[in-house]
Amino acid sequence: MELPIDHFRLLGVSPTSDLQSLLLTLQQRIDRPPEHGLTQDTLRAREELLRASADLLSDGSRRQTYESDLTALASSGQSVLPALDISPGMEVAGLLLLLEAGQALECFELVCAALEPPQAPILGNSRDADLTILAGQACLAAAADLHRQRRYEGAAQILQKGLQLLQRMGQQPAIRQQLEDKLDNLRPYRVLDLLSRNLTAQAERAEGLALLEELVKRRGGLEGFGDPSMGPEEFQAFFKQIRAFLTVQEQIDIFSRWAPSSAAADFLASTALTASGFAQRKPERIAAARQRLEASSQEGLQPLIACQLLLLGEVERAQATFKQAAPPELKRWAELQSPDPLAQLCAYCRDWLSRDVLPGYRDLEADPDLEAYFADRDVQAYVEQQDRPTSPAATPPALTFTTRPHSWDKPLLDPQASIGGIGSPAAAGSQSFDQDEDEDDGEEEPWLAGWRWPQLQRPSRLFLAVCVGVALVTLAAVMRLRPQAPGASRTPIAVEPAPPPLPAPVPAPPAPVPAPAAAPASAELPLRVDSPSEAQVQALLEAWLDAKAAILAGKDSRMPVEGLARASLVGRLEAERASDQARGETQTISTSITGLTIEERDTNRIAATVILSYSDQRLNAKGDPEGEPTKLQLRNRYVFGREGGIWRVASFSKAP
Template identity: 70%
Template sequence: MELPIDHFRLLGVSPTTDLQSLLRTLQQRIDRAPDQGFTQDTLLAREELLRASADLLSDEPRRQAYESDLTALAGDERSVMPALDVPTSKEVGGLLLLLESGQALDCFELACRALQPPQAPALGSTREADLTLLAGLACLAGAADLHQQRRYEAAAQTLQQGLQLLQRMGQLPAIRQQLNDELDGLRPYRVLDLLSRNLTAQSERAEGLRLLEDLVARRGGLEGFGDPSMGPAEFQAFFKQIRSFLTVQEQVDLFSRWAPTSAAADFLASTALTASGFAQRKPERIAAARQRLEASGQEGVQPLVACQHLLLGQVELARATFERGANPELRRWAEQQSSDPLAQLCAYCRDWLTRDVLPGYRDLEADPDLEAYFADRDVQAYVEQHDPPSEPLPAAADSALSWEMAANPATPADQDEDIEGEDEAPWLDSWLADWRWPQIQWPQVRLAPMQWPQLPQPSRRTATVAAAGAGVALLAIAAAVRLRPLPPGPGRTPIAVQPAPKPVAKPPAPAAPAIPLRADAPSEAEVQALLEAWLDAKAAILAGKDSRIPLEVLARPTQVDRLESERAADQARGETQTISTSITALAIEERDPKRIAATVSLRYADQRLNAKGDPEGDPTKLELRNRYVFARDGGLWRLASFQKAP
């Protein structure tokens, strides 16, 4: 095997290191051998390779000749890299030195290759065990290097490759869990990486959107708390940056899918539809946005609905809705702009478009120009077809007409006389001329310091997701808006675990906690019973059996899907798992009406079995400490997520 490394880097010294320092480094490397569990054969091979490099570099003539060879390679136009030829008997020790030298990805690639036929070692041999351990450690280190370089998708692919390898080998469950945890932690960074790519990279962006939907589903919606690795403030900062990488249509599609269980998504869908309709001159989209906003039942949105009525040409309805929904503070501001109600509404609508509707989309470059909007032929055709103004707006006889004159407009010209080729909107010209638009102080979302990498932004800035209008405080993504409870789905008949019959002579034992768990404030015993029921069900599924309790009443779909995927992978290999888990301690750390987080200590043991039911590899026994998060959906407590506890 050829290792892509030279003697200096293998030993950990520079070409200028003197003999005494070189020998001291050699002894330190030998004394500090890795202790991750490699066999004595691998550690001995490592030591022999270190001594061989030190012997060469300690011999002055051989060292000078070797340095001359390295210099010649560096000057070769073919960019030839130095390499060391390592005998087969010492290649695992050489790969370990390659990992120690910081070349984790090279080590991972070579270890994977060595585990593939036809050079795969004998099953159950020490060589196989060392190569598998080396591949797992190199995968973790290589992914960490790629993460540091902000190559997030490459890091994720490396972790996935390592997981597939270790699952095929059926070894190292602890390292597999680490790989899973690292892969889960990379998800938001991968979303940033993939969605920030050019719009022509369709497959990459589609994968980014899929990961984003998975991330939101794992949380339980935009306002959910199902992901303990990202608190509400951190997620809000992340999502605020993500929005600037999404096109307006992507936002319409995403928010519309999330809207049934998220008030914030419902509001954002209406905003995105309005932005699309205004920028692309498609009033039918604004009509859909208005219907969505009206159906939401949210308080304080009447001024926004009034703006949408205005953009649809429904002037009288817009005036009435604004008058009905504006609070005293907004009324005072509006009266300062003009004495005419329509002028007030136009000012409010333009500022709403400027601040909250048009910013925040990757592919939208639109000015909040009401005059240009109503001058568009498609807009005029829609207004005339659906709801022609019952009361004509001011004529454009004089573009310099003051607001005082506009407040008492002259009778407009005959609307039936259409001037061919004229693109102006006569009934808006005088209203929009020479107007200085106000700077309304909208409610702002206070964000925690951004922890996410600042990738190059698209042309539009990111806007805060806040509802417009004085007194309207729809802070999207924050925890102010709660999830709407989901109705129980089909096949979710509650199953209660009943206590066993008790002898008459003994005092009655306490009843076992009921499953499904529906208590408003579950005790630690009830939470532990729910977790034990899930662990029992998980063990049954991985053993190729059926769970006695439906999985959907124990855990959210993300956990169920993950379990079913693992079982499908085992089935493809003709394997099953025998798992034993016992909870030794459980302590609830966080609690609110919709979320419980608990730190749990467990004793874990597993054994893989082949298609004949014979054991494969050595059994695993571990002491684990995990953090489990339970969420309440529609009155039902279920496992939402878990990770290794700090």
């Protein structure tokens, strides 16, 4: 057997050690054999191997020749490592010394090869018994090494392989139990590892979702406490971290399955459907989210329902609901925003969307732009459809959605099953998972698949939707002209109770990526002209895409990203880079704009349809490619906003 180790590492000394240090180390190693329950034959063979290495390194001429051989091997340019040839009778002792030298993974692989079938375990065979002990110890040590490197799925695979080996050998039940415990405790880290991978790694992400469901099921649901290895606070932080790696569709699917037995999941389902409906201009999803909130019968949700009614164009009902149900603190805050009741509701709705609805999804980037939302043709068509009179005998239309394909190849909403989504479980606009709230005792009502469209109202809801846009413009003008009283807060007051708080950090969140050093601004950027041309808008977008590529490649941007994009996009970029850093990975991204057409333009907002050629490749810590590269032709809709005289990239979405 060849051991991938040299005499210096086997003995545990430095190549610069003198004779006295060498002999002292030898004696210490002999006097302190490992306590793994190995047989005396293996321990004696271990001592012989140690003495053989010490004899060679103590002889000046032999040591010089050996060091020359190591130097020649290192300078040969070949990917060859030094190794020691161990006789068959000494292989178990050699593997033990390899484990002691800190090469647990190599030791485990060699032990597995030595115990590979068709070699069947022989009762009373001391060699197999010692190899089985070494397999268990090396497996535990190798998994611990991988855990420290944050290679959680690799650690799990090693533990699973060790368990299978020990079960086949039918030995070491105590070590098997240790392996099972380690594997069980590794589950949250595996979920984080698998779900943080690229969206193209579908098999790994599907496995991560399955592990997440197992973990929550074992706890007894999101609000459960059935997992002694993970307390409520740990689970709470873990869950918040996991959500950032899930797409909106993944969250909708998984929370739909949890909603029937979890008030928190039910609330998350409504929030996710609202986020999806607003960002993708699908009001029917917001209608489903509103139905879910209403069916939950939880107290304090009426202001949120008012926001959903507003987004559905039911302005009169929205205003009435907000006026009737909003607590005094929230009403006082709204009155500070504008004297007009409709503008007050719009301000609260925009704030709710920006803080509690739209953040928290891996693939969703949208601004809480109510004007753009109501200007969308699909939204206008939905509002007009609801405004048409219907025959009393007409059958209500089935609630079905047409969506893009997703992981499980199911429709977004099955009319015969409960639905759901995911969002922050913060109620009434500002409560979050890490706030302690009183648990709701109300009983959850089941979701009804068949439902009637809301009663029609006059005047036309399309007309009212246009009024909402006008009110928003008025609100902006009022807020610019009216000075704010000293000490007055522009942040809405949290007034509604949240669903039962969810128990979550298992792994600590990755450290934030430091802001890149500021580079000298060019003559064109930041973009400050009043009415930029298409070429200037394209230059701004190209600079942002170049900055993203540089940061995800582990480099500095040529100019500060804060002058190119809004804080929401910069935050998402920094979070993605932090996730890559935690795994020791980088991304090589190439994006070129092949076409840009400005579709909408006003004083502080520009919307453009952009055609891009996109490719990316993920690299590991050694700089080697991981997985297949992605190459796409994209058609996106980018929105640019002007704040403080500077134009920035505000959001983007898939263009129709």
